Amino acid sequence: MYLCGGGAFAGFLLDNDLIDQLVLKVNPIVFGHGVRLFGGSSRKVELALLGATSYANGVSLLRYDVKRRGAA
Template identity: 40%
Template sequence: MGKIVISSNVSLDGVVQDPDGAEGFDRGGWFVRYGGADLDEWSKLEHAEALSTEALLLGRRSDGWFGARWASRPGEWAERLNSLPKYVVSSTLQEPSWTNVTVLKGDVVDEVTRLRQELDGDIVCYASYELGRTLIEHDLVDELRLVLFPVVVGAGKRLFGESSGARPFRLAGSRTVGSGLVLLTYEIVRDA
């Protein structure tokens, strides 16, 4: 059985919106601005994660964002990301932007449950906060990997929104990335 992992960059106040500033959000661009020299270590962390991942799970907009940035990049990290099977949840996507994409057009919960049963290993969900919220709400997430950036953005879309109830997680690991970023790893507590 596969393990659903949400892997995300997040500000201290939980904002995940427009980290690179490309969306035009007036508070976007916090990733480079506050990641600085630590982004070299962040890259190593993300590269290692890609090497241990079995598949990617994305929303429609994330497919477009990643496809535009990674499809033509050279190097081992790009080759790994481009070669991974990708599952994009969308009822409207006709032409995926990235490579190796299967579009999941049915009910999100049913499609991801089936995917989780069919695959083994980590199924990593990048940069898809709306999808992430749905997965958390329906108890489909097994692990959170959050790279915490040292900034309070003050507004913007957050990974966690309103939910129907508490979802307990346990800290599985923490480490600094460079000198200013922190990787927090949490596992879902299903026996609480």
């Protein structure tokens, strides 16, 4: 599933172990305000970097595996 925006829904998915991988697109722009990535979720999540791609315009694409609760 591709989700752009929707921090509250992303937080629900995270809290219910429904996210296997997380792909973040990082733009070289700082706004100072915005929607939290996972809404009101306060869950601590361990991520394992699978890959990173940098583009000439400064954008980076980061792909992570999300470690599940209780997984070894």
